[in-house]
Amino acid sequence: MSLNNTPHSNRLHIALFGRRNSGKSSLVNALTGQEVALVSDIPGTTTDPVLKAMEIHGIGPCLFIDTPGYDDEGELGEMRVTRTWKAIEKADIALLLCHPDMVEELHWIQLLKEKNIPVILLLNKADILEEPEATASEIEKQTGIRPLIVSAKSRVGMKDIRQAIMRHLPEDFDAQSITGHLVSAGDLVLLVMPQDIQAPKGRLILPQVQTLRELLDKKCLVMSCTTDQLEATLQALSRSPKLIITDSQVFKTVYELKPAESMLTSFSVLFAAYKGDIEYYTASTAAIGKLTENSHVLIAEACTHAPLSEDIGRVKLPRLLRKRAGEKLQIDIVSGNDFPTDLKKYDLIIQCGACMFNRKYVLSRIEQAKRQQIPMTNYGVAIAWLNGIPIA
Template sequence: MNHTPNSNRLHIAVFGRRNSGKSSLINALTGQDTSLVSATPGTTTDPVAKAMEVYPLGPCLFIDTPGFDDEGELGRMRVERTRKMMEKTDIALLLFEDDGTPERQWMELLREHDIPVVLIVNKKDVRQDVDSLALRIEEKYGQVPVVVSAGEKSGMQGIFDAILAKLPEDFAERTITGNRVGEGDVVLLVMPQDIQAPKGRLILPQVQTIRELLDKKCIVVSCTTDRLSDSLQALARPPRLIITDSQAFPIVYRQKPAESSLTSFSVLFAAYKGDIEAFAEGASTIALLTPQSRVLIAEACTHAPLTEDIGTVKIPRLLRKRIGEELQIDFVSGNDFPHDLSRYDLIIHCGACMFNRKYVLSRIAQARAQHIPITNYGMAIAYLTGILDKIVW
């Protein structure tokens, strides 16, 4: 579990005022000195994350955030980072100093983001009014808060129980390949080992897909694009499914057996991490682009640009070949994503293997709210190569 990617962990963020005990609570929950604790207000200036395994929740990522009542210019910047963290939060722990306005406002924000919230009253070891405060919170929000002492590390099991009760029903049920394959099915993975492939390693989507297929008791065969024909001839029967790198779609589609379904790692992750119907609809709007249109390409990873990078080179090349060299294309990476998307006619997002599902869905929701179509790398390439209706997604 220590090697589970953060993107596949349940993201649990702690929100509250400065000195409400957020950092102490994180340390108590994780059993480690994950966050710096001090009596000085505003000690936590940036979100701090700690990955751990919590039975029976599984792999989790606990996130400590700056106080949402921070002040001054730097304070406002810290509050904005706290606000941004909601986009990645699966479950929120909200600490109440009292039942006043700040907590009410953040409760409303969390609900607007459809984030389940566990209400917490901390410092029961030093406060005399914890019971009356808990009662007022229950009456106001219709939810019984968990009363704890982070300093004494008491009441933590109550928080874990509350998190389990708030866990999204489908959190652990979603899989990369869904019901497309089952035990005994032959699955062929076509994985070009080009400049984008890390030397001596496979990229994360390939590793995760292989592991899932092995867990499903599938027969997994891997090859590079140039050995596709030989690999197909070596098989006793056509593969049930062929999963390829999206950029190899045209080559693989021309050679695939009629009995075999075809998809790509990026398309699979579009459904696994995001909203496949929204991405398919977004891909179809490529037909509406003109040379005067503007496209945003968003990459989750922050790596140095490569000579034949799929996001900054190959997709722009395909777009401009179809639409015109005048097409305007902007690029963002990592957590950078414009709040105002109105200037764009289309957003093309990567497979987002480095983001959790909540974060991807928040970007889709942001685009929808501003009526901007959004798709992903694999869906866009499938459309641009004329095979979107011939692949499974």
Template sequence: TDLYTQEEKEKLAHLIQRNTKEEVCLISAKTGEGIRNLKELLARSIPEGYGNRMITGDLVDTGDLVLLVMPQDIQAPKGRLILPQVQTLRELLDKKCLVMSVTTDQYLSALENLAVPPKLIITDSQVFSYVYENKPKESMLTSFSVLFAAYKGDLLYYIEGAKAIDTLNENSHVLIAECCTHAPLKEDIGRVKIPRMLKKRFGEKLDVSLVSGTDFPDDLTKYDLIIQCGACMFNRKYVMYRIDKARNQYVPMTNYGITIAHLTGILEHVALP
């Protein structure tokens, strides 16, 4: 408004309001007058539910059939489900989806007993390859870890980071970054399975380090790749802090599910929210 007289401001505001049928907010860049009104107007204009990120994004909607493949192995708490499974299941129920949950050994039987193929199959990343090889052609496939890569982090950055896997060699240094802390488990996905997959491809001399909890190095430049867990125990703000830290030091970063999908050659076939 600093460029106009009071009469000009009133005429212009009236003209804009008449032509757009929208409320007009006059502000001054010099004095800040009207800024508070602008903020209040913007706040009132925000659509209901804006900013509420969804785990499954736009992959499924009301009435869609979703099959969850959830191995209940040593990594699953006895008598309980792990947090990503619980959160995903709850969201699907809120979306009024039809949900069927099975363990890996009942996967084929479940498909045989369904009248129609599921719209979406969500699997644990460690059985990605098996589920993909046996899925119906019509069904989309993703994993809990891939969904959480988008929900908690930057999915496109993770996918771009996965390309760095192909540039690794036996002299490379990889950092596995877990967010939760737990006692080492047999066949642990971050401590055992992913390092084994990497070393099988690039050699046993490949250096794989691991940090857990809030332990995350300030200097990341010695690493050729960072592989982040699904971060179900941390909020998105903290995960984005890690991502920005890696990005600012030009170190590629990806996550568990994206890594496994890339290593098994099915990433391009995975449904992304």
């Protein structure tokens, strides 16, 4: 997969925070070398987060998020600040543009630290500041962090920012693997991929593409088939696959046909570990057995596609849950970035594989559920439990 086609969810998310007219948009343009963000002297020009994908030498694919000013005012201003707050949940690293008085900034630094997000302070507009070094020293006294003195207009300090980003990389950055230790070079892996209406003609869905690419990088021997060709494929192989990866919706069918010695998992289960907390997801399946007709379940989809016939999240999974708990089981469905702040009314949350989200954002949702003591699992893990299928 080329750099330009690297999904946003697989990029390092670097968010810029600051007051209106602090130079965030100009800084994005300076860092990317492109005029991607609208720049104006009028405060509040940036009304929605602006995303720019690029590559930083030594790091790889990144996604810059230019946010509205957190000091915005009025009814629309509050909505913009809410968008800025949501950007925090996705940020792997924060670039915070400082104002000399630091009144607003101290609060936001604390918020970012509470989210365990590395913060890089920037003292922008060095070309017009009277005493930038003295101001930087004062900010360091208040925060314990020495800000970088930069100027988006004259491009001063851009190299320093890139180097600071490299020093603040999350510990697990680039350490995550979709298939983990399940397979290694030379292992035979069979991908069972039903090509239904959720996979547009001529294309594979993102989790399939990413998993296939990783297996090829690991030098595995990869075989692919659709569900109806599984038996014929197994007969054609000279040995049983070490691992079979399938779509969660056909878990039961594949489980009944697979060789006893082959491990079985699904794309959704793999992404549960890759993007989320597989232990919490697995432990939370106990809540499925406690569901009754009076229970309330939240299903969270990352995608915002129009509902399709036999959609797994909106049709198949609810059908399985109601078959077990009762037809009156109440199920709410949210999609995209929509996710309730108050989760206390739910007895269980079921998150999709989240291939469209970065790991930081998925973990923030899981942490939110943990704080409110709400069990949270994943499509694939839940479907495997409902069918009594052990997974690799």
